[in-house]
Amino acid sequence: MPLRPLTAMVRKDLQLFFTDRRAVIMSFAVPIAIASFFGSIFSGPRGNAKPATIAVIVVDQDESTISQAVVAGLEQDRNLKVSRTAVDDARERVRRGRTSAAILIPKGFGDAAGLAFFSGQEKPALDVLFDPSHSMEVAMVRGILTAHVMQAVSAEMFGGRRGGELVDQTLAGLDSTSMPEDRRKLLRDLLGSVQTFYRQPDRSAGGTGLRGGLTMPYTVREEAMTAGTNVAYNGYAHSFAGMGIQFLLFAMANLGIEMLLERQRGLWKRLRSAPVSRLSLLAGKTVSGTIISLMTLSVSFGFAMIVFGVRIQGSLIGFLAVSTACALMAATFGLLVAAVGRTPASARGVTTLAVLMMVMLGGAWVPTFIFPAWLQQATLVVPARWAVDGLDAMTWRGIGVRGAIAPTLVLLGFAALFAGIASMRFRWEEA
């Protein structure tokens, strides 16, 4: 294959690319802008160092010892940012999405909860109003709330003044329950012991474990599994990979459309009438496409590294291999567009949709680990998925060079498939 026509084609395509201001902005500026936006959302304000706090409103209509203890517990919880207001205002603020959830403690809650604590009967309701777009946070609020209510109610029942009165009430009410006689006797004995227990003088000196109420018998130590204990999940690493891939696919689809335009304008006749092989013509486009794609990725990642401190925690060689395979895949995707497209206008519509679907399913917008399991499996047929996963592996996941092998091979496989279909379907006749 003579090199001169090939290098001339690549040079010409690069010249055309850089004179097209729209193409340059779409390939360099736009992905950086969008990736910065997505990255800032998924990284949270200060990386993962501190979990995000959830804003909740607490309305205490009960104002009993127990309800006040619940509120105090919630206020001290570092996962929550609690504010207090009236019921109507709380409803309004949740409806408008200003706060994720509101907890309403109704009048009589404390006594009812205390009575239900041993008898298990007539449990009072606690209302949680939530914004349906924050359902994940509401699940967290529910868990946190459970812990604080258990703690507050048990602390009061095992040692509070009001707790003692409630135990008396429970004892008095035992006879009217439908409990079998033997079990009723056991419970009476238990409650009697409780009464004796908290009527002891100087209860607190003994440092009884129950003075503070029942607490969760465990704590959770969380460690994010990333490149190392000092390396946090970097939302920017992911978003720059995703957007880099989205826009290099757009750039390559555009290259394919440019080929259709070259045909429409009769330029392809000149190319075909010269003594240049078909292989050279396709290779020329593939090389220029690969170069443009690699530039798009390098600029994206270069920016992410300098501005957002994204690092290649895995293997540099692996990163380069995945990037190159990804660029080849994209370039041959461009060939495919040129081969199966009819007119430039129709090809533009179809490929825009195809690229958007591909990157959406590939996890370029939101990481695939958010997808349901079946979709995570199904999207393995999408090349963009392998590209995103491969780049993620080499950046924030910090996987070694062996982690790059599968994505690289699969992407090269897609490239071969696209190139094969393109060369079979390409219209070589110029009438």
Add this chain to the structure above:
Amino acid sequence: MLEINHLRKTFGRLVAVDDVSFTLQRGQLLGLLGPNGAGKTTTVSMIAGIATPDSGHVLIAGRALSGDTDPAKRRIGLVPQDLALYEELTARDNLRFFGALYNLAGGALDRAIGAALELVELADRRNDRVKDFSGGMKRRLNLAAGLLHDPDILLLDEPTVGVDPQSRNAIFDNLEVLKGRGKALLYTTHYMEEAERLADRIVVIDHGRVIADDTLAGLQSRVAAAGSPPANLEAVFLTLTGRSLRD
């Protein structure tokens, strides 16, 4: 120099070119004259080796093209009907690219570009982008792009469409020069006066078929013999092709 025998090409049910034969010698300009859709461009494409005939063959200096990379392709210069130029590139960058396709480089390429631009009088606009050119300048550059590799046979597909009279005349002068250098020129057109002025021989085709192959004088005498008044080519053309409208 160029011999085409019984060329035929169909697109589905449409027969675009039907049993077309003619020959073209060095230093000769052959006018391929026909209305729109007659099959001129399809014929030119088959000669240039970019469309495959259903049957028949094209001989260049006695030999058929053997494939995409046949060096004999260098003997053909195609000037497409469309303005086949990169609008965003300068005249010089366009020519550098087209020259490189013929493996030209370095000093040889520069000289070829210089000579071609000189001929079409665009040397002083070499560094301007094509999109800033007038229609006539683009047509002249389109011609220059087909000349770079100094082909023996020039295929000119309606090379003056949409140009002002000055550029058209300039192109005619260029073609006379090339003819004088011994090039063989195939010139398609539906303008009678162009064929009248330039052509040594005229092949009239319609609906893909050759309906006349003669000198201008020969054609005129034929129509006169059929009883019409002494005719210019336009009358000859209308007599031969009929008066129904073409698209």
